[in-house]
Each structure stands twice: as structure tokens, then as C-alpha cells.
Amino acid sequence: MRIEIWADVVCAWAYIGKRRLEKALAGREPDGAEVEVVWRPFRIDPTTPDRAVPIEEAWRDPMVDAALRQCAPGLSPAENRVRISEIAAADGLGPRWGAAWRAASHDAHRLMHLALGHGGAGLQNEVAEQVMKAHFIDGADISDRSSLQDIAVRSGFAAGAALLDTDAGDQDVRELLLIGKARAIATSPTIVVGDRALAGAQPPEVIADFLAQGDRSRELPAEVRRLRWAESLLDQHDPLGALTMLKPLLDEHADDPNVRRLAARGYFHSAQLSRAREVLEALVEDALDDSYARLMLGRTLQRMGKEDEAVVHLKMAGAMTPEYA
Known part of the structure; x- marks a missing residue:
């Protein structure tokens, strides 16, 4: 079973949540199923x-004070700390x-993602531990490259120190x-x-109950997942994000009408109207009855x-699909 933790390493609850997940996993009944914990990035303060x-x-x-008050309604930032x-x-x-x-x-x-690729989930988890320890307990500046390079070495990921000076990851x-x-x-x-x-x-105990239900999802092809993510980003009014998500599909499946329709929506909503027109004219030419x-x-x-x-x-769209009239 793969467990993903989507978290920001500068979020106190991420470090607390890591300890609680570890307790939940330690208390699980052995069932022979291998567990892999993978960290994914999140940004609490863009x-x-x-x-x-x-x-x-x-x-x-x-602005920071207002954000902190929003995080803990009814408490002052000092009380919340x-x-x-x-x-x-x-x-x-x-x-x-x-x-x-801050x-x-x-x-x-980046360092955590590179650790996953180079040494697997175990190495990534150690890097995550050392990053959050440095930030919350040691008082280090984890945005400083030299601090992160020291963390990489302490975590057993010496190669990561040099990679930080590139755009890797x-x-x-x-x-x-x-x-x-x-x-x-969102959390x-x-x-x-x-x-x-x-x-x-x-x-x-809540985490343990959640994990006990296992992975009941149906595996989807990677292309379908990416298409759905692009749709979700469009629904969230992020057309540029949707186009970024679609780029590999446009490169590999440029003739797929679903990919082209989503790309046209992304171009339209990001005001790239000439590109939208080009894609839509080709869609109409290929399928004259495509009312959408x-x-x-x-x-x-x-x-x-x-x-x-x-x-x-x-007019033609309205004639083919009355709700478009």
C-alpha cells in the first residue's frame, strides 16, 4: 500500500502528523502488506x-498576522503558538x-523529491525528518542552500547536495x-x-482506521488521470495550470479530440485566442457535427x-444542441 503525505515542511502540523502516522503504522496488525510512505509537496504560504x-x-x-488568525479562529497567534x-x-x-x-x-x-528518485521512500522519509527537525527544532533556515546541503549529507543523500545547485527536480x-x-x-x-x-x-487511531480501509481505487491509465487533472484545474479557473498538465498529452496524443477540446478551453480561458481558434477550427473540420x-x-x-x-x-451549435442556443 502506498501512502502519500501531501504537506509543506514549514507547516508545524506536517511534522506532528508525521509522528502520528508513525504511531498509527507501528500499531497496525501485521498483514504481510508492504507499506510505502511517499512525501508530496504542498505550499501553505505562496x-x-x-x-x-x-x-x-x-x-x-x-498580512502574516491575519493569515495566522485565520488558521486558528478564536486564538491570537501567540496563543496558537x-x-x-x-x-x-x-x-x-x-x-x-x-x-x-519564515x-x-x-x-x-526539491531535495525530498530527488531523494525519492535516488534512494526510494526510505531515504526520502529521512530527508523529510531532517528538514523538519532543522526547521522546527534546530532553528535553521531551510531555504538556505548550505543548510539543505548539510541536511542532505546527514540524511545519507550526499549526492543531493550537489544536485541542489542545479535545476534538478x-x-x-x-x-x-x-x-x-x-x-x-487543500490542507x-x-x-x-x-x-x-x-x-x-x-x-x-483515526489514521489507523483510515489506513485499515486500504486502497480501494481503480487503477486508471496515466493519460486518463492527467486528462482528469487538467479538467479539474480548468474547473478551478487555472487554465495555464491545465495547459501545463496537458502538454505531455498534446505531445503524444495530439489527434485525440478530448485532449484537443481541453486544450482549446485552456487557450480560450487564458486569452490565447488565436491558438484556441486554430485548435477549434481543426476540430470542426474533423467532426462537422461536434456542436460543442x-x-x-x-x-x-x-x-x-x-x-x-x-x-x-x-447558430449551427444551437441547431444541433438546443441548450447551446
Whole structure:
């Protein structure tokens, strides 16, 4: 069974959730099934600057203060920090607890992703442990390359230190962030098994019950999964993300009408109207009775200011499918 943890390593609940998952796994009845825990990237604060800021300075920022209050309604940021410290201590984290820096986590996620590719889930889990320990217990700046390189060496992933000075893993992490968004991952941490998700750092017994249900998902071809993720991103009003998700499909399955329709929607909603028109005209030429392609082509031509051309396709779309009229 593969367990995915979608989490941001600068999220205190991610580290607490890691300990709780470990307790849940330790208490499982042995059933012979191999368990693999894989970490996936999540971003709790996309506005974090590239250069880390001392945490006390960050707390004085009104936007950060407002965000912290939203995370814990009814508590001041200071009260919430005390609460989380107490919870962390109860879960065996400490004795010192608390980040010293408001730090960007992108390179840390790159290091963890590269560790998975080079040494598997076990190595990645050790890197995740050392990254979060450095951030929450040692007070290190985990956005600093030299700190991450030291972490890589301590974790047994010496090769990762040199890789951090390249762009290795960068695009993979960015795509995984998009996949998480497409899969509606909205909380750090979120534990995923198959197509089931458990949001938040739940108690070990809740996690154990969740894991006991196993992976009941139906395996889908990779192309179908990617197509569905692109659809999800379009539904979330992220056409550029959808086009990024579609790129491999456009390269490998350029003739598939479903891929082309989604690409046309992505071009349309990202105001790439000439590209949308090109794709839609080809779709209509290939299938004269494709009323949806005609509808989209008509709307694209309208936005381009070509009303006379648009009206022909809009009328035909309405005649073929009355709800489009």
C-alpha cells in the first residue's frame, strides 16, 4: 500500500502528523502488506520571500498576522503558538520547539523529491525528518542552500547536495504542486491512499482506521488521470495550470479530440485566442457535427471581434444542441 503525505515542511502540523502516522503504522496488525510512505509537496504560504525573514519580524507583518488568525479562529497567534508547542511536545517533538525563520520551502521539496528518485521512500522519509527537525527544532533556515546541503549529507543523500545547485527536480515539484491542486489537496498534511484522503494531523487511531480501509481505487491509465487533472484545474479557473498538465498529452496524443477540446478551453480561458481558434477550427473540420466545438469556436471568434464569422458557428451549435442556443 502506498501512502502519500501531501504537506509543506514549514507547516508545524506536517511534522506532528508525521509522528502520528508513525504511531498509527507501528500499531497496525501485521498483514504481510508492504507499506510505502511517499512525501508530496504542498505550499501553505505562496507569498514567502525567497530570502528567509526572522520569524519575529514576519509576525509583525499585518498580512502574516491575519493569515495566522485565520488558521486558528478564536486564538491570537501567540496563543496558537503555545498550543501547537504543547501538542508537539505531547507527540514527542522537542524539547525546544518553534521555527526561527519564515522560509521558502521549494528547495527543500526539491531535495525530498530527488531523494525519492535516488534512494526510494526510505531515504526520502529521512530527508523529510531532517528538514523538519532543522526547521522546527534546530532553528535553521531551510531555504538556505548550505543548510539543505548539510541536511542532505546527514540524511545519507550526499549526492543531493550537489544536485541542489542545479535545476534538478524543479519542474517535477512544480508539476506535483499542480497535481495536488487538481486532486483538491487543500490542507497540510493530507494523507492519501488511492483516491481517498484524510485531511489534517489526525490522532493515530483515526489514521489507523483510515489506513485499515486500504486502497480501494481503480487503477486508471496515466493519460486518463492527467486528462482528469487538467479538467479539474480548468474547473478551478487555472487554465495555464491545465495547459501545463496537458502538454505531455498534446505531445503524444495530439489527434485525440478530448485532449484537443481541453486544450482549446485552456487557450480560450487564458486569452490565447488565436491558438484556441486554430485548435477549434481543426476540430470542426474533423467532426462537422461536434456542436460543442462549434459553440466554443463561435465564442472564440466573438472575443476576437469577428461577429460575422462567429454567428454562423453559434447558430449551427444551437441547431444541433438546443441548450447551446
